[in-house]
Amino acid sequence: MPILPRGPAGSWDEGMVHTANTPLEVPRAETGGGATDEVWMYYGGTNHMHNRNPSRGERDHQFGLAKWRIDGFAALEDTDKQEDTITTKAIRFSGNQLTLNADIKPDGYIKVKIRPGQGGLDLKALSDPVTGDHQKHVVRWGGEDDIGNCADKEVILEFRINDAALYSLNFTPDG
Numbered sequence: 001m002p003i004l005p006r007g008p009a010g011s012w013d014e015g016m017v018h019t020a021n022t023p024l025e026v027p028r029a030e031t032g033g034g035a036t037d038e039v040w041m042y043y044g045g046t047n048h049m050h051n052r053n054p055s056r057g058e059r060d061h062q063f064g065l066a067k068w069r070i071d072g073f074a075a076l077e078d079t080d081k082q083e084d085t086i087t088t089k090a091i092r093f094s095g096n097q098l099t100l101n102a103d104i105k106p107d108g109y110i111k112v113k114i115r116p117g118q119g120g121l122d123l124k125a126l127s128d129p130v131t132g133d134h135q136k137h138v139v140r141w142g143g144e145d146d147i148g149n150c151a152d153k154e155v156i157l158e159f160r161i162n163d164a165a166l167y168s169l170n171f172t173p174d175g
Helices: none
Strands: 016-019 024-026 038-046 061-069 076-078 084-087 097-116 133-138 155-172
Touching: none
Parallel strands: none
Antiparallel strands: 016 038, 024 038, 038 061, 076 155, 084 155, 097 133, 097 155
């Protein structure tokens, strides 16, 4: 599937789409506080294919702007409305807060458990449900988000995901 497909029949970009060779990462600060962090790709499009005339009307060439959520090109996704479990391999992290870039449908959720990499008692039991569509969900356990006691240890993350798309995760300093 193309990352940027041609437009629908009758549109200015139904025939061909030509993209720049590199997308742009646009932080909030550079958009005057308007859009959240996004990836932008400028592209040109036409309503005809190479040397063929369009099926109706005159040839049309225009420029467009496609926008995606940051880290939004691939996701671990659950759409069957039944909870699935996703487990990472053992990792080490620094920081004291876990954030998720996720699109969670109205009846869905993501919960996270932190287990020691070598077995033993869970370092953090299942988290409070994460809900909504945000790029920086802060994961909380009983309302608390501090996971500094798990940092610099080998841990396994276990995600319980239901009707949601998990794009990425990040460990950050608090706040």
